[in-house]
Amino acid sequence: MSNITLVLESVGRGERKPTEELFPLVYQELRRMAAARMAGEAAGHTLQPTALVHEAWLQLVGDGEQTWQNRRHFFGAAAEAMRRILILNARRKSALKRGGGQSRVNIEDLEITAATPDEHILLIDEALQWLEAEDPETARMVLLKFFGGLTNEEVAENLGVSLRTVNRQWLYAKLKLFRWIRDQNK
């Protein structure tokens, strides 16, 4: 934990490259929290990405003394971590459902309209990888919004753009991603 605080502090001073260093730490913490939640009752109700991420932030850095800059980096890392957790979970279950043995789901096997919730996540993840190459800026917004669970207002604050830009870009991104997924599955 103090590791994270240290990294964040150095980020605040502009010393290090943040996300690469922050990600494994945040990931580990989120994974631990997710596992703890799953062990408890009503797991589905409490594993809200936003809640987990915010709680992780709170637990890791405690009070509100960290700078906004740090929060920005943190939420990027956290959304990425959340994405990994969800993907691992979805892959495993999807694989189980298809008779096991398969470590990865081949998206070409999936029928887009009949996708299970987990397959939704996998498809969107694949599409997001494509978008990351095409348009990294929009991809980051999708990451924060979809996997990070942030609201449009929070995304706008995080990316330093206007709320209207986020509204516009989010709708557009959904259309493009969906079209890509559909085209891949023709």
Add this chain to the structure above:
Amino acid sequence: MNPESQLEAAVCFVAANVQDPALRTQFLEQACAGDAQLRAAVEELLLAHGDAEKFFAEGRAAVNAPDLDTQAAASIQEATGEIQQDDLTDEQIGSRIGRYTLLQRIGEGGCGTVYLAEQAEPVRRQVALKVIKLGMDTKNVIARFEAERQALAMMDHPNIARVLDAGATETGRPFFVMELVRGTRITKYCDENHLDTVQRLELFIQVCHAIQHAHQKGVIHRDIKPSNILVTLHDGAPVPKVIDFGIAKATEGRLTNNTLFTACEQFVGTPAYMSPEQAEITGLDIDTRSDIYSLGVLLYELLTGRTPFDTNVLMQAGLDEMRRTLREKEPQMPSTMITSLRRTELTLTASQRHAEPPKLISQLKGDLDWIVMKALEKDRNRRYDTANGLAMDIQRYLDSEPVVARPPSRLYRLQKLVRRNNIVFAAGGAVALALVIGLGLSTWLFFREREAREREAQLRAEAEDRAKITQAVMFVSQGKYDDADETLKQLKAVPSNPTLDGVSAFRSVGEWMAIHGRWQQAAERYSALIKIDKLDNVKQIALDYEACGVVLAESQDHEAYADFWRMAVTNCSTAQIETILITCLELPVSQPQMAALKPLADHQESNSVPRAKSRVSEWAMMPVAAWKYRCGDYDAAMEWSQRALELKSKFPACDADAYLILAMADYQRGHNGEALAELAQGRQSVETRFRAGLDHGKAEASYWFDWVFARRLLQEASALIDGDSAQPTPE
């Protein structure tokens, strides 16, 4: 995003939000004028708009409720090849913390872990022990943990799980011990035992009383739900106990003004029980009435077996939609909800309430409907103001008296209607007047209601003030004095029965302001402090008076100083004379003031004459010296100050006072040379202290206010001596 994409995105966004196809075509024609390529691209994208939205909504639902299971957790571990270390580093089962042996881990909150533990002595019993989690023991978290423990310890109510003990582990992590409540959650208990509506209401009233008690101690629960209210049997009678009391409040950063944290704490909570204001992302402004809302949800569930909004539906919809529902959607009334159930569900629900369906429906219809709906009002100003108010109304229902809750009056409904249809009612004043007359309110009822409401309002104000004081205590513990000052400023009244912590918050803030030279704010806090100061011992109160006097003198508020002066002299008890007397002599005094002070001064003088065996302190002599000087008895003033200095008792501020009074008395007697030398002594001492910077100070080294006092005397002496003998002293 490149410019083309940006344009595409903008056009798509507008077009997607235009529902009417003709309008949409018209818009596209204008927006893409001459750019066939753009138009084709947009239209192609928009074709899939509905499908895309649906696809992402389903995706979000999957993310929101990812259906993770323990196997999945295992797979995550496998995939990353890491081992969870928590259990190795946290407290071990079977180990001991103080006199408690840990038996079993029973829960985990944001920053603490709860264990079932056994206490061996003085009595053998099982308790719940909560210890701050490893790695969470930062200074701030500990401070909050501690503040919350204190808040919990203040509560003493048969329906609230008690705090029994507190301490720190060997490694210094704080823990506290609570009464172990073994019970069934309240809804389950009621259903299993087929409690009828009346019995349920009686249990619920007890819960209200527990929450009221907490509110009066300044604690807001914020997470009232069936799993936090357990029913135990006590001599065969069911007793509900509220547990998990705002523990999250101590451990999560609820008091920071950062919306992210509030967002966090809220959505970790249980949406179905959350008040609209809690669901707001900017929900910092939570008060006791949020708990009233949650109580309303609990009552709803006890009566109908369902929450006003279905948890699953709320969760599936996503955060924004959830907020909107909680904020805008009117829940069905309990009787309507019951009526809309399917036949089998209705029969089951009724039988769990020991009633036939028609009877249950008719029971709920009317008063109970309105009571529940009043507690569930979206606008908290329209809810019951206090938990007691809610309990009283239910009691009125049980006693077949008219309840306060009622269907929205015709006037209210009219107002709403007018607001909705401004134009139609533009000339409808006459209609409204007719309706008001038509309401025919009984004057008697009106007054009775108003009385009840005023009482409720007063209780609420008190509860809110207590909440603010608790908050201020926490700010002080975090070193946020400006925030604490701001919070204390908002108090509606001087607290009538505050805790020691509450009192010390006023003192700490006043002191901090004074040390930083912010005299006006310091004066406000100290003036409030001495008005409530009756919990500490008399010596401490006297010191508070001294600080207050000093601060008021610095703040230059002459009227407030005069008021303070009168109050100090009037309230002075024998044990406080020494301190109060000198406090009241800081500035020159008028003839009537002299007369008022004389009895105190005479008493002090007779007590300060050195006698065999009993030693008189320097601080006991200074008030007499100051008194003599103010009286114009300069010889006596010199004598007393010299006597004080001869004690060599090493109270530096006191010595400074003595030199300065001596200097002034000498000067008045015409001993200019001595006066200048003594003034220099006093000045050096005072200036040295202030050059080093003022701090809280200790009794031996003199408190900060002793030094401010001495500086004031220095100014007086300097004006008198330097000002008069303006000629430079020949070397």
